Amino acid sequence: MPFDLEQIDDVIHGRVRLGIMALLVRDEIADFNQIKDQLKTTQGNLSVHLRKLEEAGYVKIIKGYLGRKPRTQVQISQKGRKAFKTYLDEMSRLIEGARE
């Protein structure tokens, strides 16, 4: 049945987190600033959402340097890939259900 909302992963469903995951599932790894620019969000907002994704084990935050400049990268995990796939399947099902 298409309306079992509990099947929709709320960690991913949030609009900004959905954008992060969609981006990472395509690119695997991305710079913090690159994500921020692509999603047109702020540093603070992005940090909050990345923390939530990290707590769920969907992404890994990698802090390092590029030359002397600090650089933060974000990488999707296997668990994150799997969760995103499940999310897409559920949303596809809901969309199909609604279009019937």
Place this chain on the structure above:
Amino acid sequence: MPFDLEQIDDVIHGRVRLGIMALLVRDEIADFNQIKDQLKTTQGNLSVHLRKLEEAGYVKIIKGYLGRKPRTQVQISQKGRKAFKTYLDEMSRLIEGARE
């Protein structure tokens, strides 16, 4: 570009509201209690989300009677149908973008 989050209608995107809209786009009109049961939510929670949809002009709340018993029905509006279609199109695009 698949990550323009502003294209995703936040009024619809909320999980419960998404369920309400998916249900109404299929059934056109439904009893409050029927929606509540189908979405496994509470009266208070459903009321809050219906108000938000009503404020956006996406649904109409119809209060009446069935015999002597008060009955509340919810009907999707033309504006709501259009907004839901746009939402589905945007989500489909995002899903396709992420799957490429």
